[in-house]
Amino acid sequence: KQAFKELLNIKEKRIVFEGMKLNTEEITSFFTGDIEQLFHDEDIIKVKKSKLAFCLDGSGSMSSNLIDGSQRTETLVRTVRSIINILKDLQETEGLNISYDVWVFDYNAEKLDINNWEREYSTHGGGTNLLESFLTVQDDILKNQEIDGSKMVILITDGEVGSGEINDLRNHIIKHGAEVRCMVVGIGATLTGRFVEHIAGDNNILAQEHADSIIMDCIRTMIE
Numbered sequence: 174k175q176a177f178k179e180l181l182n183i184k185e186k187r188i189v190f191e192g193m194k195l196n197t198e199e200i201t202s203f204f205t206g207d208i209e210q211l212f213h214d215e216d217i218i219k220v221k222k223s224k225l226a227f228c229l230d231g232s233g234s235m236s237s238n239l240i241d242g243s244q245r246t247e248t249l250v251r252t253v254r255s256i257i258n259i260l261k262d263l264q265e266t267e268g269l270n271i272s273y274d275v276w277v278f279d280y281n282a283e284k285l286d287i288n289n290w291e292r293e294y295s296t297h298g299g300g301t302n303l304l305e306s307f308l309t310v311q312d313d314i315l316k317n318q319e320i321d322g323s324k325m326v327i328l329i330t331d332g333e334v335g336s337g338e339i340n341d342l343r344n345h346i347i348k349h350g351a352e353v354r355c356m357v358v359g360i361g362a363t364l365t366g367r368f369v370e371h372i373a374g375d376n377n378i379l380a381q382e383h384a385d386s387i388i389m390d391c392i393r394t395m396i397e
Contacts, residue, residue: 174259174262174263176389176393177259177260177263177269177392178263178267178269181223181263181269181270181271181322181323181396182220182267182269182270220268220270221270221321221322221323222270222271222272222319222320222321222322223270223271223272223320223322223323223324223325224271224272224273224274224314224317224320224322224323224324224325225260225271225272225273225274225323225325225326225327225392226273226274226275226276226310226313226314226325226326226327227253227273227274227275227276227327227329228276228278228282228306228307228310228326228327228328228329229249229253229275229276229277229278229294229329230249230277230278230279230301230329230330230331230360231246231277231278231279231294231297231298231299232278232279232297232298232299232300232301232330232331232333233279233298233299233300234301234331234333235249235298235331235360236298237331237361238361239360239361239378239379239380239381240361240379240380241379241380241381241382243380243381245331245360245361246294246295248360248378248381248384249329249360249384250291250294250295251381251384252378252384252385252388253275253329253388254291255385256385256388256389256392257273257275260273270322271322273287274287274310274313274314275287275290275294276306276309276310277290277293277294277297278301278302278303278306278307278309278310279297279298279299279300279301279302280299280300280302281302281305281306281309282302282305282306282307282309282310283297284313301330301333301334303330303334303338303339303342304338304341304342304345307326307328307342307345308345310326310328311326311345311349311353311355314326314353315349315352315353323354323395323396324352324353324354325353325354325355325356325392325395325396326353326354326355326356327355327356327358327388327391327392328355328356328357328358329357329358329359329360329378329388330357330358330359330360330362330368331359331360331361331362332359332362332363332366332368332369332372332373333362333368334368336367339367339368339371339372340371342357342372343371343372354395354396355395356376356391356392356394356395357372357373357376358373358376358377358378358387358388358391359373359376359377359378360377360378360384361377361378361379362377364377376390376391
């Protein structure tokens, strides 16, 4: 929680010079002639709004197990749920200014009801249109003019896609890297495959116990 608070509480500070705001603590300056103390510069602090979009693979291959026997989909849901719970808690207790969406993709991408996303996610199970789905999510967050802080997309997939899609995905992430920070995470992805070699790297969930730390490291990398 502390890590999220420090990383996502992005503030913008603007100082208004030649302040015209009365400094009530120095009101006696009016009588002593020390007018400079009577007014002070005003600090305006605005907490920037950030957005995090989870883009989750809902294809049929996600029903396979990880090396510890846990199902890919179950591990994915549990991990995303735990991070969302932290964000909710920080919104309520610390006023963290961040919103989040959960998307699922198989043949295409669909934004889920944030209050019912787990059940809606479980109803999917088709093919894997990785590139077009990612572009849908990326475009949605790019168009959001309310976000003046960090714009982030975390794409989590088992990486069972064609090599052409992998190359195109990498190019699109680089193209908009200055506007939207994107991290691609594998879940049970083949260690010797092109997906891990060219995109996911060490961000590959192989067992449930490491899932939370891998996702947290990705968020930290996007913000720092």
